[in-house]
Amino acid sequence: MYKLLSLVIICNISILFGQKGNTTPAFDFLIQYANCRDFAISKNQNEIYFTLQSSNGDVSRILCAKKIKNKWSKPQLVSFTTNHRDIEPFLSHDDLRLYFASDRPLNDSVTKSKDYDIWYVERKTINENWSKPINLGLPINTEKDEFYPSVALNGNLYYTSDNENSLGKDDIFVSYWKDNSYTNPINLGTAINSNGYEFNAFIAPDENFLIFTGYNRKEGLGSGDLYISYKNKEGNWQTATNLGDQINSSAMDYCPFYDTTTGILYFTSKMNLVTNKPFKTLEEFEEEINKYENGFSRIYKSNLKL
Numbered sequence: 001m002y003k004l005l006s007l008v009i010i011c012n013i014s015i016l017f018g019q020k021g022n023t024t025p026a027f028d029f030l031i032q033y034a035n036c037r038d039f040a041i042s043k044n045q046n047e048i049y050f051t052l053q054s055s056n057g058d059v060s061r062i063l064c065a066k067k068i069k070n071k072w073s074k075p076q077l078v079s080f081t082t083n084h085r086d087i088e089p090f091l092s093h094d095d096l097r098l099y100f101a102s103d104r105p106l107n108d109s110v111t112k113s114k115d116y117d118i119w120y121v122e123r124k125t126i127n128e129n130w131s132k133p134i135n136l137g138l139p140i141n142t143e144k145d146e147f148y149p150s151v152a153l154n155g156n157l158y159y160t161s162d163n164e165n166s167l168g169k170d171d172i173f174v175s176y177w178k179d180n181s182y183t184n185p186i187n188l189g190t191a192i193n194s195n196g197y198e199f200n201a202f203i204a205p206d207e208n209f210l211i212f213t214g215y216n217r218k219e220g221l222g223s224g225d226l227y228i229s230y231k232n233k234e235g236n237w238q239t240a241t242n243l244g245d246q247i248n249s250s251a252m253d254y255c256p257f258y259d260t261t262t263g264i265l266y267f268t269s270k271m272n273l274v275t276n277k278p279f280k281t282l283e284e285f286e287e288e289i290n291k292y293e294n295g296f297s298r299i300y301k302s303n304l305k306l
Helices: 011-016 282-289
Strands: 035-039 047-053 062-070 086-091 098-104 117-122 144-152 158-163 171-175 198-203 211-216 224-231 252-260 264-270 298-305
Touching: 035 252, 035 264, 047 086, 086 144, 098 144, 117 144, 158 198, 158 211, 171 198, 198 252, 198 264, 211 252, 224 252
Parallel strands: 035 086, 144 198
Antiparallel strands: 035 047, 047 062, 086 098, 098 117, 144 158, 158 171, 198 211, 211 224, 252 264, 264 298
């Protein structure tokens, strides 16, 4: 839980990030939710999964919205949700497996929550129901927290953990998919990780770049910022760079998801653009404090060419 890179930002910054009151949500139906985080969209652009939480995060559920006749349905709880904390959905590239993190116990007969593990559900076709959740097990899951799964096309799994091989606090790890099983996790090293907190990593389908959150870094804009690292020709990760103030705010910016189909970066932010000024009416005051970018955990989007 920067050296400016060569990316082209093609969004209208004045609409998305620059002017108070004009920041738009990722989707209109998300406006109603004051505390949501993390995001995944299917390859056919017809399913969206995200996490909705109580104000303090103690209660956490995964929701799904579906596009029906070109309109988004009202979000519903996923079939596999429980009274434990479920977060951070990620769809496989064929949309037939959904990974997520949860503090649910391994055995249904146990009621007490445990540390976070990575789980998944499966379906045979995109029109069928999800299976019961399956724990990824060793060597991924340990007695420490494992969360924010992101899977490349070749099956390699990138995730966050505070296990014994961490350089400090939370670090980002990779476990390679070989011979139908996962290898022992490898710390991504100092180009990505530090003795602080690095978490919520999104891996490009071809593993060419990695977007993640670095927390409270010296060169940061405050709290958590989104960073990106590219692989060089030798396949090594380059020192991560900050995505800059066109994306990051002085508040927590986290949970990135890059849609390679549309070139849109989705992310969660607690940015606060509320202005303290004289208010003539209660309605004017309410409008200001209740606008989308008011410090709550919200999902935003930016068109990026990476």
